[in-house]
Amino acid sequence: MRxxxxxxxxxxxxxxxxxxxxxxxxxxxxxxxxxxNFFMRFEPVSxxxxxxxxxxxxxxxxxxxxxGVYTMLNRVCDTVEGxxxxxxxxxxxxxxxxxxxxxxxGIKKADxxxxxxxxxxxxxxxxxxxxxxxxGNMHGMPLAMVTATDNAENEANDVEEETxxxxxxxxxxxxxxPKINPDDIVYVGxxxxxxxxxxxxxxxxxxxxxxAEVNEKGVAKIAEEALExxxxxxxxxxxxxxxxxxxxxxxGTGTPVPNGLSKEQAFELNRTLIKxxxxxxxxxxxxxxxxxTENKMAEHAFDILEATTESLIENx
Numbered sequence: 001m002r003x004x005x006x007x008x009x010x011x012x013x014x015x016x017x018x019x020x021x022x023x024x025x026x027x028x029x030x031x032x033x034x035x036x037n038f039f040m041r042f043e044p045v046s047x048x049x050x051x052x053x054x055x056x057x058x059x060x061x062x063x064x065x066x067x068g069v070y071t072m073l074n075r076v077c078d079t080v081e082g083x084x085x086x087x088x089x090x091x092x093x094x095x096x097x098x099x100x101x102x103x104x105x106g107i108k109k110a111d112x113x114x115x116x117x118x119x120x121x122x123x124x125x126x127x128x129x130x131x132x133x134x135x136g137n138m139h140g141m142p143l144a145m146v147t148a149t150d151n152a153e154n155e156a157n158d159v160e161e162e163t164x165x166x167x168x169x170x171x172x173x174x175x176x177x178p179k180i181n182p183d184d185i186v187y188v189g190x191x192x193x194x195x196x197x198x199x200x201x202x203x204x205x206x207x208x209x210x211x212a213e214v215n216e217k218g219v220a221k222i223a224e225e226a227l228e229x230x231x232x233x234x235x236x237x238x239x240x241x242x243x244x245x246x247x248x249x250x251x252g253t254g255t256p257v258p259n260g261l262s263k264e265q266a267f268e269l270n271r272t273l274i275k276x277x278x279x280x281x282x283x284x285x286x287x288x289x290x291x292x293t294e295n296k297m298a299e300h301a302f303d304i305l306e307a308t309t310e311s312l313i314e315n316x
Contacts, residue, residue, distance in 0.1 A: 004309065005083050006044040007092040007103075011072045012051060013065040014098035014138035015286075017254035021051055021095045023287030026298035027305065034299075038306050042091070045083070047075050049095075060163045062130035069138045070170055073102035073145070077174045080106025084280065091309060092283035096254075097126060100239045100283055101142035105174025107237055107281055108146075112175060117184040117233030118143075119226055119273060121266070122241040123257035125190055125197035130163050131155040132196035139286075145170050146179040154196040182206060184233055186226045188214070188269065189244035192257045211246075211259055219265050223272040235280045238273055240266070240308075242286050242301050252297025253286045263300050270304055271311040282308060
């Protein structure tokens with residue numbers, strides 16, 4: 001059985017709505033309600049956050065709180081790298097989705113010679129750069145960070161030199177150059193993208209299993225096809241953003257989008273995907289308990305977290 005280590009990242013610098021830093025503790029509360037001992041079974045590593053920066057104004061218009069995001073990505077990268085070098089399986093509980101770039105960098109830095117595939121279960125493409133972002137919120141940029149993609153062909157923003165320098169530094173975290181190939185990304189549930197992201201999805205031929213296709217084919221078939229696309233990858237990382245779920249499940253996330261996955265589909269999808277022995281890390285992000293009532297999103301998220309972890313344990 002693989003030895004699991006929880007990684008807790010209470011950062012919300014890159015989100016546009018406050019509260020995601022509380023998601024981990026909200027899931028802990030949910031576990032108590034479920035009378036689960038989940039958080040007693042696995043030793044957690046807590047990554048220091050920089051959320052104090054939120055009390056001031058962002059320094060960069062098109063990379064908001066970018067100096068803090070840079071710090072967090074480095075910390076997460078170092079943490080995940082260390083765990084992977086110890087042959088531990090990180091289950092990452094994070095606030096905003098930007099720090100997933102740090103997770104990917106850490107996986108790659110620990111095993112630079114291995115080809116890494118990514119399954120991105122999300123409502124959003126998260127493929128913006130400071131040059132294309134409509135908001136400057138960096139939780140929409142992690143896949144551009146790790147593929148070192150500027151998307152200059154679709155530049156929409158007048159980016160200052162200081163922001164450009166910061167962006168170049170972010171792209172070098174965990175080693176020079178891209179950490180993954182864009183065509184080694186598989187989307188599930190992505191349904192809210194901008195034209196600049198659509199351009200990249202088409203350019204790189206990124207497969208997106210939308211909700212209608214999941215409904216039509218069933219989760220088992222979608223998981224099979226997703227893993228087949230990544231057949232040449234040595235390792236696989238799964239990133240599960242709870243906004244991939246339909247808004248009927250809960251509004252307790254910063255950027256909810258209708259027509260998403262049901263809880264049952266997300267439950268089965270994550271449990272199925274994590275059985276693949278190439279999966280080396282799983283992450284859950286963007287639970288925001290300030291945005292719904294009775295901690296509903298955190299309860300759904302915890303159920304998926306616990307079930308996915310049990311599936312991992314059962315299959316190793």
